[in-house]
Amino acid sequence: MNHWSQALRAVDWTGWLGAAFVVLMLGSAVFAPFIAPFDPIEVRLEDRLAAPDAVHWLGTDQAGRDVFSRVIYGARASLTVGIGAVVIGALIGVSAGLFAAYKGGLGDQLVMRIIDGIAAIPLLVWAIAIVGILGVGPVQIGPVALPNEAKIVLLVGVLFSPVFGRVTYAVAQRVVRADFVKARLLQGARHRDIVLGDILPNCLSPIIVQATLLVAIGIVIEASVSFVGLGVQPPSPSWGTMLSDARSAIYSGEWWLPVFPGLAISLTVVGFNLLGDAVRDLFDPRSEARTLVA
Amino acid sequence: MSTVGTSPSATSSPLLAIEGLRVGFRAAGGGVIEAVRGVDFTVAPGEAVGIVGESGSGKSLSMLAVMRLLGSTAGITGGRITFDGRDLTALGEAEMRRLRGRDLAMVFQDPQSSLNPALTIGRQIADVVRAHRGVGQTEARRVAAEALERVGIRDAGRRLDAYPHEFSGGMRQRALIAMAIACRPRLLIADEPTTALDVTVQAQIVDLIADLRRDLGLAVVFISHNLQLVAEIVDRVVVMYGGKVVEDGPVETIERAARHPYTRLLRSCVPRLDGPVGPLATIEGTPPRLGRMPAGCPFEPRCPCREALCATEMPPLVAAEAHRLACWRPQ
């Protein structure tokens, strides 16, 4: 479409850089078995703590496992939690925010107070506390056994939902008052069509920005939860567990152990943030107009 | 009110003289898009001048240039602005700041956004007074109360402690005018000061500006798109279109015997209470877009009297006594 190709051309290099980082990390996660030169789990004590060289590009850890392969496989856990939690959080939060803003009155109050309640305690405290209480390992909910990772995704997703709820609510409240919404009501359009067709699209930019920021935070949460030993369980790699394992190496000089998983986290976080800015501009119908001050 | 139609050119030294003013925006590609393209006119001491034109004509922008309040996206790209013998374009920011609010004051369209909602009205006026007169708090407050009184706000001493939200739209605009005149400026620029207000309040504000002008000997530049409104208080009208002055003359000439087709159309598309009922005169089409100015007369594409020459060559602004006109086919 014309608008899109025009808008895409307006995306600047930071946006493309962000997109490149994100694609790189997503690619690593999906194609890990083809990219990783070594098995990320196999212990080879004879190769332990090798500095980066031609064979082990990023060196090896205390168990002789290839750091490069572990970083590549680690992208899976990190991105699953980051993206999965954001999708779940957005589904819950955006629906709640739209509902509260559109319906108003008592429903509005109720939904927003629940959201305030969840948001009153910092994310990370919630995450660690709940994982701590539920314990490590799969949770049995009725007949369904929820694997540990899915549990974390779901948990972080629920914790993300107030953020989405508030952002959506704040914008939607303004959009709901717009005359074009009144016009749709006057036409007898169905409430569902008004909410999804007229209100939601005009709330998207801040939601998308929020989503990319939260993917980054989700990755950090996964790392933190794993870091304290409540997340991804050894020996499977995640950037958080790798950092956790690297604690001792900080003093003993094996710099490659903390640096590379840390770098992976940073690049991904920065990548999602840059991408978020670009996508926001892309979704703003006035973005081309803004390049020329009128 | 002073006599209608005093010729400004007769006055020896103007208070404000704008010569060949050009204002441009930085374009996305790195070029400059000019929105004001060579504007000349003068304002004599104590004179009231109306600037009339549609949005995009460059009327507000040229006055923002006088105040040197163009912001970061626009800038003066040419010409001179002389105020009281000093070239404003050559002044440093510090000197300009001293001048602004003391000798030159401006009121804007939206009284809501021009006031700080977190400070009392009195504090905001007193701050201006202290900044320019170097007086103490008590004296500044006294001057502020006097200014509020002067703009017709009753019980001014008590209202000093009110916050902007406690004022109605009309009172906010009065408060802004009070802030503008508190330091006894010599020139007041009013940029569509009544557009956001109700009609009765509009009438009050227009009255107020006329009063202040008479009592304080202020020169006034009144920007508006409504010729009828402007004609009630100014001596002279400058009509702008496409970043240029197309006609300029005593208010009586502009109202009764305008010669530019644009001025005549602008006048006749506003209905009057005593005019005929029925379809209004219209100006077909839309004003030229920034960066897409026609090579010739900017009004040519919409002009009912255009001829071949109009499209290719900009007519010069020719003066005849107190009247100036830029048109190849004057009416």
Add this chain to the structure above:
Amino acid sequence: MSEPLLSLQGVSKSYPRGGFLDRMLARAKPFVALDNVSLDIHRGDVVGIVGESGSGKSTLASLAVGLIAPTAGQILLDGADLTELMRDHAGPWRRRVQMAFQDSSSALNPRKTVELCLAETLALRGVARAARRAEAHGLLALVGLGVELAPRLPHELSGGQRQRVGLARALAMQPDILFADEPVSALDVSLQAQVVNLLARLTRELGLTLVFISHDLALVRTLCSRLIVMRNGAIVEQGACRDVLDNPQHAYTRLLISAVPKGLAGRKDRPSSQNSLRGDVFEPPPTAVDHGVFTVQDLVERT
């Protein structure tokens, strides 16, 4: 004359004021936006409503088109109670009363092209998919816009063009009565004239019943046959437009007339000083919207 197309009988609208506790204890008096207004509008009427902010003219329009329900009184559309009709949010009655809005940038969804905006409206009127495009183009022509605007987004249009699209959208429903709420007050004078002429043409050619809400008496005079003057939520004067303007009975009407800019003529009858226009005697009271009591709950009125 036959039965009125739209009839307001003793209609009031008030909004609760103050917080939850205030309301429970009935400590705060409700804000009365419209107070016991009665009014008949007949087929083919062109009615002008003038008044300043807070006069209740926009509340009246919102009530009459069924966006909000009255607190007291009855509104009859062709004899049927509008409050009853509103129970069916998407009922066929919706089509019959439409509205054009003041702020053209808020009136159109910034993400929908002109064509989509008109097509979805036509769909709701029940126009077959295949016929929508042609009819949308016909509507654009009706309001004096070219087909080349169809694929554009609202920000790619000028204010006057957006206002016309808003008008075309209202007309797409083939309404019996159109409320135009200050449709030109945000436009430049030359565009104002274009839109007013267009409205005049539509009333002539389509036999549209029009309620034109404005604060500009001179505009109302060129367009309307009937005039209603409102102040503080009540009608203070009404009658044939010419009669009211030539021979105003109410002091407020006279005040409004005296406030109309009159060009050179205005210089004489505006003796500089302290006349009745002065001071804040006539400062309008704060509106419901200012108080934040007019919210979306009222618009989405639990149906």
